[in-house]
Amino acid sequence: MDIKDVGYAFSFPLGSKERKVLLEQLRNKGDFRHNTDVLEKGSGQIVTWKQPSADASIKDYLPCPFCFGMFRKKDLWRHQSSCKTKQSCLKDQDDNQKNTRGRVQSRAASLLPIAASSDGCQKIINTMRQDDVSFHIRNDSLICKYGESLYGKHGRVRSRHQYIAQRMRELGRFMLVAKEMDNTVRGLEDLCAPARFQFVVNVAKRLTQFSPGKNEYGKPSTAVKIGFCLKGAVEVLIGQALMNEDDLSEKKAKKFFELLEKNWRNSVSITAHQTIQEKRWNKEDDIPLTKNVIALRDHLRMVEDEARAKITHQMNLRAYKALNETVLAQVIIFNKRREGEASCLTLDTYKKASTNAINEDIYSTLSPLEKELSKILTRIEIRGKRGKKVPVFLTERMKESINLLVQRREEAGVPAENPYLFARPGAMTNIRGCDCLRKYAKESKTENPELLRSTKLRKQVATLCQLLDLTEQELEQVARFMGHDIRVHCDFYRQTDKTFQIAKISKLLFAMEQGTETLRRNLDTLRPSVNGMYALCMFIATAVGCCTLHLFKYWLWPLESLKEHCLLLGGNTCLNCHRNVLSHRPRAGHRQSLAKVRP
Template identity: 40%
Template sequence: MRRDNISIICRNDEMILTLGQRLFAKLGTDSHNGQYVSQKMREVGRLLKNIQEVDPSLKTLAECIRPSCFDKVVEAVRKCAVYNSSTQQYQIPSLALKLGHSLKKCAAIQKVAGIKLEDGELKDYAERFEELCNLEWADSVSSHALSTLYQRKWNKPTILPLSEDVVNLHKHLNVKITESTKRLSTDPDKLAWYSLATATMAKIILFNRRRSGEVQRMPLEDYQRCNTHTNEDILEDLTEWEKKLCQQLSRVETKGKRGRKVPILLTSEMKEAADTLVETRSSVGVSSTNRYMFARPTLGSKTPLRGSDCLSKMALESGAKCPSALTSTKLRKHIATVSQLFCLKRHELDILANFLGHDIRVHREYYRLPDDTLQMTKVARLLLAMEKGNSNNFRDKKLSEIEVSLDDPCTSEEELVDEDEEDDLPDEINTGASILAKTCNESKKRSSLQARSHSNLSVRKPDHQSKEL
């Protein structure tokens, strides 16, 4: 943790230290998890600093977990997230949401302490504070923070990687891997090893559309257990092309987000480059205690190279038109978007989502084709067909099969010609025609009235005769 006023507050507050210990015990000892724990502790430390500015009598975070201090805590959270009361929006809305979760964890910690110490008052304070959070936090903080987040996404263009940039990046990485492999085979040094590790990791991220953190934190032990064998019964049902594909690809299973098992596919070129990295680790000075496949080639380092930095560096070197779009997140959105154009079946979509490490609901909501594109390409087909009055011509068809000419006007040419001819007639003819039409209508009305009277007489006559009988 960086040494400043916030770190001093965190070190001197027992509640914040307990929160950090709980998170560290839950998430593990990985370096990136340590950074996450430090970030959460600093967020609560900044909150405590703002609470002390609101009420200087409150010295510790445990004193704030009381029902009487709830309004002061809300005021401090708004101050941390820079709340504008006139617009009811936050400048940092995500911070307000994160602090809400952290405060509930602190209330749970105090409740546990009250149970262990058999302190009923301390437990009661924590329970009532937690109840207030459940009842009022959404109206006071969360609703405005969420609305701010949603409004910022309106009319924001979704930038996806260009296919040309992806192809150029693949070519650049192939050249980089070939050159670095030759340098390592002739004269191993740290620069050549670093260059090959950077290019290989970027290639794996780009090919698999994996999260950069999943590839960079792949342990050496997981790579050494990679396999190429497949089930023989399944192999018999595959096509010849699929059988050759299985022979050329290797598969590595590693830990992904939320502890999921995620696969990483390696082509023969990637496998050769990775094998070269493993063989030359000790000769270039990579620490034997570094357990990562893509370790930093510095003495005593126990951390891996950053995948996002490697990918952005290679994107700039490749001369891409839009290098900022070549990130792991946008590449994952890119494959999910393109997969919609292939009309994948439900089970094929499940396979793709499972490979990307997604829940199928998350895949459909966040990684599919943007709503604006869907509305412009799919829904607009139906709207144009209804506008032109051709909806009956497209019965029993899919939206993708509806094609309406964008150049045709909404009315037919014959109707336009008839309207033009009527407009070109002289006024005298138009008035005469209108008078003639009016007289015809009046004569029709008279004849219809006479017909009704005759019908009434014919109906009444037999009734009268029946009465006389």
Template identity: 40%
Template sequence: MVDFIIPTNFKHVIAAVKVVSGYDEEKNSYRIPSLALKLGHSLNKISSIVESNAMMYGDHERAECARDFRKIHQARWNEYISAGAITTLKEAKWNTPQIIPFTQDVKVLHTHLEKKHNELLSKLRSCPSADSYAALAKVTLSQVILFNRRREGEVSRMLLSAFKSRDSSELHEDIAICLSEFERKLCLHFSRVEIRGKRGRKVPVLLKPSMVSAMELLVETRELCGVPAENPFMFARCGAMSAYRGGECINKAACECGIKNPDALSSTRLRKHIATMSKILNLNENEADQLADFLGHDIRIHRQYYRLPEGTLQLAKMSKVLMAMEKGTLSDYKGKKLDDIEIDPNEQLEAQGDSMSSDEEDSSDLSQMTAPAPVQTDQPVQSDQAVSQEDQGSSNAPKKKWEDSEVKAVERHMMSFIKTCKVPGKQDCERCIHAEPEALKQRTWTGVKNYVRNRITTLKRKGGL
């Protein structure tokens, strides 16, 4: 490999990386783009090692070659490799569904593990053997990962010394004052173990009493079941110096319990699941920091990657803004959060004639003043159907005055919309009409909606909004 770290061989290195990464020259894409990027980091590190070794042995010529190679790598690697590889990675994620676990699947897996846990605990206690030890260790490992949403590698490599030295002291009285009664009970119920996390970060693991009982039994019987005394891991393998792999344990349990999508229950997706579902809670910034810290995330990374999927956000949130703009009702939601906006996507755009001017609305619908008597002409008197054309959107037809019975009927069902300054949708208006068929028989859903909107407008004016 040292022979490649020469400036004149840089083009050969580029060609080799493209071959092993599956580069397609026509499409300028890679079959394994992540491999191309990783090889770039490795080459940069190798050149630094070659240079330092050459300097240690006084080989200044080789050190100079390695230094020049690294300069070329830094200047041209992006052009030859990185740009295409990163583009391939990004485009591969377009229009692909984000797989997160179903809550029901997680519940089924919890139940399955709990059942097996009880069976295996009794079995190992009554008749210690390598098989029963291994089975209980795998189930307990899966339970700890699943409950804590911890990275499987972190829990798998939990040290025996960390479990034995867990903090079992009583809750400090001064701290207990700051907690609620329920929170104080939780502190007494759970045990807490601190383990090594990603990048050497200290991360906590919470253990239920049933988990602690199983782990204590594993500690008591490990040597009887063939675990070497030198094995430092809590979830140690029988007859080996390694530990069981949490990912494999969870995958096996997920397949056994017959859930919809076993592949979705990986430790990474379970972590994304809790971070995503936590958006349901109205966490303040401090609480979000606590959740990120418990999961072992930097809060910036937590907010950037562990959130509702981008496609879901755009469908659920941004579509509200676009529909409000389309309907011309965005101003009706002044001062509201996106979560507070509700718009019926099936509601048709109102005809231009359905919306009256502000002065007409106040005079016809809100002031409840009687319209002046029409001037006698030779024209025939309009029928009742023509008079009620206010609901049909005819701008030339006279506005039909709202009777007291109609006003009271609307207020009985739509007062919550008026008080919250929220314009109702089509379905809300139709429900109101169906609930008051006699009083509102002359009104359509657009008429009811316009009346509520007029009331909201007047309320805002009076309040100086």
């Protein structure tokens, strides 16, 4: 607090409004400095703007970024709407700054002290949800340093900031459970000792709702993630001990890391992975039908045309938003890209789209259709999962709409500093592809709109590739375009479709029951009276008996075919039943229409 500030406040007349506001602000600044010292030490009492009527926790309070008074988190937004200091501050700001919006609690959290981290990591912590988890993270130096190491690795990519926050919050939740089980625990570093390993395992089991009776986890994925986060944090602790030349801490951390490498797998990871796999069994994991994808595409194009017509001659913010969303959704559907990859496409990347000349040697081997496609599609390389380079194809229709969006960016209120192609007006972020797909899938009124998501569309490609009988080289090209390898393509994306299994594999099973003489070279050439009505008749015979079976088959097939199938069922014992059903045979025309289902 500066003496000049006090003198400036006393320069106003006694009882004046300006004098009261300035004195209150000075009083709040002094209280804020005291509160900061209390938070850094981890002990003491904070001074709030209003005395609470009952016992309250320090975690429930945040400072106002304008007057520095400590208010309850839930009431902070109400205070800022009438904060006198805020109103006086806004008078000195530009109109652009007056209209900016942000999360109230995240701005207030930026004033709180953080144990040890860089500016970038501090910003991630401040933008977290301000709850018990984030409060512990601020005061845990090892978690902050772990977050700083992640920021050094992924901080350049803004879309990875959420990943950093998630990893830090997982360790924060882990520490809250540890504190409940042992009051002496203060930070994550207290647990990084060989003698505390079993306690760490017990904390992880409690956090992930482990059931000893069933020997399974309620939250198995969290159990797996906690192991990775702990290893990363211990590696940071080892590096810190080496830099400080602390041999004792280094030795303890290395032994604890060795226990994580050797014993964590048997204690936690194996059972967690088994639980994850078992939960996937007999689970409905359908893929979207092609007709529903086409219906969604047609709906998107209709909305796109309407929006383009509105903003071509005159700017319309609602039409701009609709055009932005529909084009992004079409890019995801056409390329089968992950929604996060397409959403984060930058304006600079689009402007630097590949315009290289076509390789003449390769071009001469292409079919006429392939030659035409190579001319009309624009290829863009973007960042995919784990930093892999993945391509995106844009049609001429998409490019026309995107060029119109770029043309109208400034009029729509998109900040010049916003790097994204599909930018959100009035913000520095991009629109989310998952929201676009969810919104327009519901509007298109297709069957099962919940299946029209980017992950399901990617699984549809992998599953339908089975019908094309692709070579290994062709399958590798598809997998590389999707952004993974053949193993991931076949093991995780390709669905074991029940229709394919019943229709194809069951032929092999029936043929093997009838003997090796019915076997052929492949499944398509198998004709053991299984492909068609025989399989159905076998089920009917089991359920209702031979005579009803013959009656059903006699309605569909001529007498010669019926005798052949009866012989397959076991001989001449039931052939006399044909005479008993002659009077029940349908007319010739009806029988002919029914015969269409014959193999």
